[in-house]
Amino acid sequence: MTTTQRFDVATTFGVKARPGLEVQGFADDTHPQIPVHKPYVFRPELLRDVLAFLHEAGGDGLFLTGPTGSGKTSLVTQVASRLNWPVQGVTCHGRMEIGALLGQFVLTNGSTRFVHGPLSVAARDGHLLILNESDLMDPSELAGLNDIIEGQPLVIAENGGEVIRPHPQFRVFATGNSAGAGDGSGLYQGVLRQNLAFMDRFRVVQVGYPEAELEKQVILGAVPKMPETIVEKMIRVAEEVRRLFLGSDQEAGELTVTMSTRTLVRWAALSLTFKGAPNVFHYALQQALTARAEPEQREAIHRIAADVFGDYWESTP
Structure with missing residues (x-):
């Protein structure tokens, strides 16, 4: 995993970029922690921000914030998959402690041994650490990451004071539906206001x-047999649902569910699965989203x- 390789940005990510623009990744594409390569349409401005961070972190982490299903995690994992960059992914929750990220002792054949956790492995081997839904985690626990993000050694007291000096390619990503200030909308249960020093x-x-x-490109890439006309109508529905979900600066949204890109793909795929059934778009939409919404x-x-x-x-696709 130590051999690096240069990748041409335009050909690797399928975006417009100046000739000769390259980004560093890894030559070995066999590591089991490299994310699965999936069809993906990169948004140039978001790709630019991620690649700039991978090139030079400068003692920072990268926090991706946005509504559910907007593609925060998939952006990072699909960049990593194309650069052969292994990922340690963790989905945070309110009971998670920093010790779970560092590692723990496990019993093997009658004896105990220390097994390094995702943070320790990522820092040691130069992987990407992705803290999904990080704003669900107790802020006092996340504060334990402050020093390692800045490049300071990671000290594991539980393993006899083991010291791990962060690999130059180690990077920390975090995702959240809030930007660390808590959820004022009440839509994301469990979201906590994060420690200011951590967010800084x-x-x-x-x-x-x-x-x-x-x-549209994303949906047609995932469900290529769906007619383009129908996809365009699905997207128009999604845009109106999102508008009613997000509300405005002055008023809260009228809906408590929204239609993410993930939901759109699910709706399109289910519409083909149930092709020929009566009211197929209605039926597929119910399974994809609305069955969990309030009746009104x-x-x-x-x-x-x-x-x-x-x-x-009331037709079929």
Whole structure:
């Protein structure tokens, strides 16, 4: 994992870039922690921010914030997959402690041995550490990452005071539906206001939902048999649902569920799965999203979809 390789940005990520622009990754593509390569449409401005951080962290982490399903984690993992960069991914929760990231003793064949956790492995071997839903974790626990993010050695007292000096390619990413200030909307249960000193160690990048044309490419890439006309109508439904979910600066949103790109892909895929069934788009949308909405909101979303689809609403794809 020590042999590095230069990758051409334009050809590696399928974006427009100046000729000769390269980014460093790794030559070995066999490491089991390299994310699975999936079809992905990169947004140039977000790709630029991630690549700049990978090139030079400067003692920072990178915090990606945005609404659910906007592609925060997949952005990082799909960049890593193309650069052969192993990833240690952790989904945080309110009961997680820093010790779970460092490692723990396990019983093997009658004796105990210390097994390094994702933070220790990433820092030691130069992997990317992704803290998903980091704003669900107790801020006093996350504060334990402050020194290692800045490049200070990681000391594991539980393992006899083992000292791990961070690898030059070690990077820390965090994702969250908030930007560390808590959730004022009440939509994301369990989100906590984070420690200011911890957040001060991160660059913050806002990840919104893709533009309509880009989102269409994503859906057609995942569900290529879906007619383009239907995909465009699905995206129009999603845009209206998101508008009602996000609300405005002055007013809270009218919906408590939203339609992410992930949900759109699910809706399109299910519509093909149930092709030929009566009211297939209605049925697929219910499974993809609205079955978990309150009855009034479910009815409102289906009414929006029926208005957008028109005569297509009761047809088959």
